[in-house]
Amino acid sequence: MKFKYVNLNKEEKVIDLPVTEEDFNETKCFVEGSELIDMDYDWLIWDLRDYFVEKMVLDPFKEEINSFCKRIQLADFDYEKNAGPEDLKVVQMYYHVYIWDQIFIACEPEGSFHKESLVEDRLELDLDLELKELEHLLLQLLDVLEVDYSEFKEEEDISTNELGIDTLVENLLRECWRKTKEETNSKIVGTLFEATGLGSTGDLDTDEIIGDSEELIVEFFKKRNIRA
Template sequence: MLIAGIFFILILIFAIVKLIILQKSKKRINKSSNENLLKSSPKQEKKIEIKKIKYGYKYWNEVINGNETVGINKSEVKSKILLNNWDYISKYYYVIREEVKAMRNSSNFSEEQIVYDLSFNQKLTKELYKINLELIKNKITAFLINILENSGKLRKPEMEIPLKAISLIYFLYDNSSFYIRAEPSRVFHNEKYSTYMSDFELKHKLDIDISGIETAIFDELNIIVGDYYDEYSDYTYDLFSKMMFECWEKAKQKTGSNLLGSLDYGSGGIDYDLDIKESIDGFNITEHYKKRGIVIERDLEN
């Protein structure tokens, strides 16, 4: 009986030990399975909330300067004038289109605001005007070279005092065309000794029809034009004068001329000294030139 009892106890101990081993093994398997499941499951990342920001021309520079790639299906554009000028306007068209979309998605949207916003932004019209001026720089420079090389024709032969200064009189007709003529400076020279040459006049209609492009964009984007007005004068005079400075400098370098020049708007007065690229105070013209060591001839003549 004693031996049978001992044998029973040993069997019981063996069963308990085996049960413990099985439980530990099961835990290890479950742990490993859970770890594998976690590894195989995609990581849950924190969601980033992307808020729609009102465009407001915020990305003009990024788009226009090429830092942001834009894609427009050209086939969606119907206007012939837009397609003919697509190389110039595609990025601007994209930005304006996105701006219009953003405005129309705004809770405070009004159609009138679109036209108001575009008329004061002037990004497209200003850039197109720059391109127009870039396209005529060579023509303007050649025009000025001809004047400088033949400036003696602006002076009557009997006049012994040579021509010292010329005025470039100009008119800008909105942002579509301009007129320039050269004549002896009325500040420097007595008019009775001056002559005028039709060869020293230039009338030019700019290549890109800015107004036509604006109208076509409005039509493409279904924008109600209403009282739209392009305040072109805010930028045309500044950009035109800068272009004239550059062309005058090139013409002077090409000819070696010492002739002085001023850029005068047609309605009167002197706007700029072309040689030093500065505006001239109309009340202090004499002092302006005296500081440069220049005597105004008109004051010496009867």
């Protein structure tokens, strides 16, 4: 359904909600007059919040991430004296979300696979997050649903509370990696993981879970006939 709201610049906007008008009105009848702080996280507003994080906050970075992935796949690193692009077979990409202000993404040769140092420095990308517009929209949605969020807002941030942004970021990185791979036809493959150790190391190309040990990573790529 279409939802009309006013953005931070006081302009009238229309945005698509991934829900039918019938389901939206049914939800409204069920929750109107309720307090947000008493609700669990398995209802419409949180599904919409996650959807808007993806569409409003993360998707605008696609062009930058595509360019970043293309640099990696074209082996655009500064190499050590005895190394070159032809030596690079497997890379590791990792990211970290800094308190909802920034996403840091980096990439370098996969350390478990490439024992010798190939590059002088990793490639890095910093993305600044902006969540004010998202929260502004969510509050208007809650007003239409006639849900009282005053007490919740004193204790929690509606735009980030219980938000599983790591999954959304990883989905975006994989999407951009595969898109640019179709353009570059690169033979370079990659691993992906969250920099502080949350979750497991996965394959950028196939989404398979590899595991975190050096032996598992080396063995995984050997099965794909990629050897150091």
